[in-house]
Amino acid sequence: MASGLVYATGADSMLHALDPTTGTVRRSFPTGGPIETRPVVAGDFVYVGGSNGDISKLSG
Structure with missing residues (x-):
């Protein structure tokens, strides 16, 4: 959880920020x-690793 949001990955290659409530x-x-x-x-920051070895860094 960062910035009051929960982060989850999807099968769609996206990182999703969700309202925790x-x-x-x-x-x-x-x-x-x-x-x-x-x-x-x-x-x-929120980090995720990809299957190609890349790491994505996103502002939380």
């Missing part, structure tokens, strides 16, 4: 390919 998607971010890791929050 309602489950409503607030934002979605394309990662450029299949996601292989769970979202990791560090400071103000």
Whole structure:
């Protein structure tokens, strides 16, 4: 959880930011390919790893 949102990955190669109370998607971010890791929050950023070895860093 970061910035009051829960982050989850989808089979659609997107990182989704969800409202923790309602489950409503607030934002979605394309990662450029299949996601292989769970979202990791560090400071103000959310990181996910892709199947191609890339790491996406997004502002939380």
